[in-house]
Amino acid sequence: MNVLAQDPALETFVLNMGPQHPATHGVLRVKLVLDGEYIVEAEPVLGYIHRMHEKMGENRTFAQFMPNTGRLDYLSALSYNHGYVCAVERAAGIGVPERAEYIRCITVELNRISSHLLWLGAYVLDLGGFTPLLYAFDDREILLDLLEGVTGARLTYCYFRFGGVYNDIDDDFVTGLKGFVKRMRTRLPMYHNLVTKNIILRKRLEDIGFITPELCRKYGATGPVARGSGIDYDVRRHEPYSVYPEFKFDIPVYPKGDSMARYLVRMDEIEQSLRIIEQGLDKLPSGPVMAEKVPKILKPPKGDYYHAVEAARGAFGVRLVSDGTNTPYRLKLRSPSFSNLSLFAEAAQGLLIADAIALMGSLDLVIPEIDR
Amino acid sequence: MSGYFRDLLDGTKSLAVGLGITFKYMVGPVITLQYPHQTLPMQPRFRGHIDLVRDPETGTDRCIVCGMCQKTCPSGCITVAGDKVEGVKKKALTLYTLDFTKCSLCGLCVEVCPADAITFSKDYNLAGRSREAYVFDLKKRLEERKG
Amino acid sequence: MSVHPDVARVIGYVVGTIAFVALNASFLVWLERKVAGHIQRRIGPKEVGPFGIFQSLADGIKLMSKQLIVPEGADGLLFRLAPLLVMIPAVMVYVVIPFGPALVARDINMGILVIFAFASINVLGLLLGGWGSNNKYAVISATRAVSQNVAYEIPMLLTVVTLVMITHTMSLNQIVAQQPTIKDWYLFPWNGSIMLPIGFLIFFICSMAETNRAPFDLGEAESELVAGFHTEYAGMGFGLFFLGEYSNVFVGCALASIMFLGGWQCPFGLYPGVHWMLIKTYFLVFVVMWVRWTYPRTTLYGLLNLSWKVLIPFALLNLLVTAALLKVF
Numbered sequence: 008m009n010v011l012a013q014d015p016a017l018e019t020f021v022l023n024m025g026p027q028h029p030a031t032h033g034v035l036r037v038k039l040v041l042d043g044e045y046i047v048e049a050e051p052v053l054g055y056i057h058r059m060h061e062k063m064g065e066n067r068t069f070a071q072f073m074p075n076t077g078r079l080d081y082l083s084a085l086s087y088n089h090g091y092v093c094a095v096e097r098a099a100g101i102g103v104p105e106r107a108e109y110i111r112c113i114t115v116e117l118n119r120i121s122s123h124l125l126w127l128g129a130y131v132l133d134l135g136g137f138t139p140l141l142y143a144f145d146d147r148e149i150l151l152d153l154l155e156g157v158t159g160a161r162l163t164y165c166y167f168r169f170g171g172v173y174n175d176i177d178d179d180f181v182t183g184l185k186g187f188v189k190r191m192r193t194r195l196p197m198y199h200n201l202v203t204k205n206i207i208l209r210k211r212l213e214d215i216g217f218i219t220p221e222l223c224r225k226y227g228a229t230g231p232v233a234r235g236s237g238i239d240y241d242v243r244r245h246e247p248y249s250v251y252p253e254f255k256f257d258i259p260v261y262p263k264g265d266s267m268a269r270y271l272v273r274m275d276e277i278e279q280s281l282r283i284i285e286q287g288l289d290k291l292p293s294g295p296v297m298a299e300k301v302p303k304i305l306k307p308p309k310g311d312y313y314h315a316v317e318a319a320r321g322a323f324g325v326r327l328v329s330d331g332t333n334t335p336y337r338l339k340l341r342s343p344s345f346s347n348l349s350l351f352a353e354a355a356q357g358l359l360i361a362d363a364i365a366l367m368g369s370l371d372l373v374i375p376e377i378d379r
Numbered sequence: 380m381s382g383y384f385r386d387l388l389d390g391t392k393s394l395a396v397g398l399g400i401t402f403k404y405m406v407g408p409v410i411t412l413q414y415p416h417q418t419l420p421m422q423p424r425f426r427g428h429i430d431l432v433r434d435p436e437t438g439t440d441r442c443i444v445c446g447m448c449q450k451t452c453p454s455g456c457i458t459v460a461g462d463k464v465e466g467v468k469k470k471a472l473t474l475y476t477l478d479f480t481k482c483s484l485c486g487l488c489v490e491v492c493p494a495d496a497i498t499f500s501k502d503y504n505l506a507g508r509s510r511e512a513y514v515f516d517l518k519k520r521l522e523e524r525k526g
Numbered sequence: 527m528s529v530h531p532d533v534a535r536v537i538g539y540v541v542g543t544i545a546f547v548a549l550n551a552s553f554l555v556w557l558e559r560k561v562a563g564h565i566q567r568r569i570g571p572k573e574v575g576p577f578g579i580f581q582s583l584a585d586g587i588k589l590m591s592k593q594l595i596v597p598e599g600a601d602g603l604l605f606r607l608a609p610l611l612v613m614i615p616a617v618m619v620y621v622v623i624p625f626g627p628a629l630v631a632r633d634i635n636m637g638i639l640v641i642f643a644f645a646s647i648n649v650l651g652l653l654l655g656g657w658g659s660n661n662k663y664a665v666i667s668a669t670r671a672v673s674q675n676v677a678y679e680i681p682m683l684l685t686v687v688t689l690v691m692i693t694h695t696m697s698l699n700q701i702v703a704q705q706p707t708i709k710d711w712y713l714f715p716w717n718g719s720i721m722l723p724i725g726f727l728i729f730f731i732c733s734m735a736e737t738n739r740a741p742f743d744l745g746e747a748e749s750e751l752v753a754g755f756h757t758e759y760a761g762m763g764f765g766l767f768f769l770g771e772y773s774n775v776f777v778g779c780a781l782a783s784i785m786f787l788g789g790w791q792c793p794f795g796l797y798p799g800v801h802w803m804l805i806k807t808y809f810l811v812f813v814v815m816w817v818r819w820t821y822p823r824t825t826l827y828g829l830l831n832l833s834w835k836v837l838i839p840f841a842l843l844n845l846l847v848t849a850a851l852l853k854v855f
Contacts, residue, residue: 022662022663028752030749044666044670044826071453072453074453074483133749135743136821136823137566138401138566138820145567155422155425158424159422159486165485173486173490197400200393201396201400205397206389206391207821207823210824210828211824211825359826359827360750361825362825383835387836398816398817401820402565404565404567405564409568409569411569413572
């Protein structure tokens with residue numbers, strides 16, 4: 008027998024996946040130790056797009072940090088705007104008019120749908136199917152046009168303000184949105200027929216890439232990743248904020264914990280977001296969209312504040328330590344993708360490369376948000 | 380064994396359904412826009428880079444050189460300078476440059492401006508060969524727009 | 527001085543075949559981009575020539591004008607040899623394909639055997655290319671391609687053996703001659719064995735897998751292995767892999783239409799000729815593309831499961847049933 012083959016350490020080899028790799032969607036690097044195609048060890052290496060957002064927050068006034076929040080997770084920028092303005096409003100004690108709260112919820116849910124649509128396309132692309140990506144972009148394009156009409160930007164919205172929103176929504180937006188909701192309800196069955204029920208996709212996702220609830224708790228995974236493992240946790244329901252208690256919506260939970268469970272959670276969330284949007288449009292009150300008497304220069308009282316929101320990828324938290332000046336003393340951003348990625352090393356052990364790609368895609372990572 | 384055949388049958392059916400959907404879209408209409416030949420109108424609220432607003436009465440800018448935009452800008456990409464001019468009450472604008480390489484198009488400057496002197500342009504086809512090409516002299520742009 | 531007619535004939539065939547392979551491949555690349563475009567609700571290439579038909583020629587010129595880079599640490603000989611090993615057999619098989627009653631370079635009575643013998647060399651090219659380029663992605667991809675080819679040649683050849691048992695000949699032209707109209711096609715169960723439609727399906731799936739086409743494109747799974755065995759290839763080295771793939775797709779579909787759909791014979795007995803062969807083949811090529819742009823990719827074990835648990839049992843059953851039916855009737 009070959010002497011080399013007797014040493015198990017010499018049977019494995021290291022494969023550097025990334026920082027430039029089609030499946031890592033950005034500049035994530037994963038160091039894989041492989042035995043053939045089986046993964047013995049996977050080590051995510053972060054930091055390639057670290058931009059010191061937290062430190063920038065300490066050096067800027069509260070308003071000046073607003074554009075940064077949209078650049079953490081460029082796919083659901085509004086959720087991050089929302090988390091930040093909520094934290095600052097809590098710190099400075101600013102009230103928000105009801106109409107503004109409704110507009111916030113509607114646009115955030117829209118943004119969640121657009122994020123999930125992009126995830127769907129990119130995920131199927133990871134699995135080798137090209138066409139669903141273009142179909143998802145078709146729907147997403149309508150959404151982005153709607154959001155652009157209101158906010159003025161397509162990705163990095165910077166739409167919310169302390170005490171309200173920047174622009175009021177108009178009738179064009181409302182009618183466009185109603186049309187979109189109707190259209191999306193016919194498109195979802197199409198996605199299920201084309202993608203979800205496809206035997207090739209099912210064979211690739213079902214019973215593959217298990218994440219146990221224990222693993223989720225160990226690494227603090229939230230959002231669809233946790234809900235796909237049977238953990239019924241959603242910030243919108245368990246720590247309600249804004250006007251979410253006013254809406255009736257379900258929180259999809261799938262107990263199985265495989266890639267398919269996480270896939271289905273996101274597909275169901277699109278439907279639930281449509282429900283929230285519909286109710287929001289029905290209940291939309293009239294009134295101002297900006298609170299009066301918001302001081303030009305914010306100086307929140309000394310203290311330690313925290314506010315979490317449910318972003319498309321999980322719980323996004325902002326911890327704000329104020330020392331009474333016009334810049335925060337410390338601004339800690341708790342980003343969901345970072346926790347969700349952390350469990351990848353453990354969950355990917357023993358998988359084939361192809362299955363690890365399916366697992367990584369089902370975590371729905373956005374790299375700039377991981378590094379911040 | 381029955382599971383094997385059911386799997387086979389369901390699988391084949393799902394594959395056929397998928398082919399049907401893509402075929403339907405293939406013979407359906409094309410939805411893309413042939414970009415350089417066709418363009419969409421820009422949304423009225425589109426946030427491009429900033430531009431000075433022309434005052435219809437005076438025919439020149441409305442800037443009062445308060446420097447709020449410069450102070451508010453998170454990226455420090457605006458430089459404003461003004462001078463006292465004989466006979467005019469307000470300070471007159473002599474220089475307004477925007478370093479577009481740093482601008483993040485957040486719109487805080489437009490929001491904060493007390494004189495409504497700046498607005499968003501609708502330019503999005505921006506291409507250049509040097510960094511300097513993106514340091515815009517907005518006052519000059521305003522004058523050029525006149526002609 | 528006159529050239530011996532045999533020599534002129536050989537030269538004519540060589541030039542004709544190579545020209546056909548190259549033009550056909552560039553046409554297929556264009557067709558694929560158009561099909562993909564329309565499936566995805568866009569229009570595909572449109573700028574170069576009418577409907578963008580010259581797009582792939584322009585791409586070809588670009589590829590040819592590029593430097594063939596041999597990466598450091600690569601095995602120079604194998605690295606340069608691999609694209610040729612893919613391309614040459616892909617051209618060689620055209621020698622025995624009957625495009626029309628007389629439009630065949632060499633009508634050998636072992637035509638099928640020749641095609642499969644040459645088609646098997648293809649995988650050697652992939653293996654050498656992957657092995658020689660000193661790249662881990664390429665090595666993984668090469669091993670995948672080999673196990674895939676081994677798994678899919680068995681059901682493919684089993685189906686072909688079944689068909690040859692019915693036709694009593696391995697000459698492609700004679701197989702075509704046996705199917706003058708649509709009711710004589712070997713696609714239909716009344717022409718020898720009730721299992722023939724399943725045989726066609728098995729053959730078609732296997733030919734897709736043999737040519738590394740999606741959903742079986744494990745060799746170049748770009749979301750997993752970047753570009754697979756041709757990760758390190760630039761310029762025409764990559765171009766030859768590409769040409770080889772498309773000409774293999776064409777050969778696979780041509781074989782399917784010869785063996786099961788009557789080749790150059792008209793389905794209604796009118797005007798048989800090369801146009802019928804091309805119509806049938808391009809239709810099958812279109813189906814291959816349609817499939818590619820609809821499904822996600824399988825995994826290696828999914829692919830092997832399909833081969834060993836579904837295709838091979840059914841191919842064997844096909845063989846047994848056909849043999850029994852031939853013996854009885």
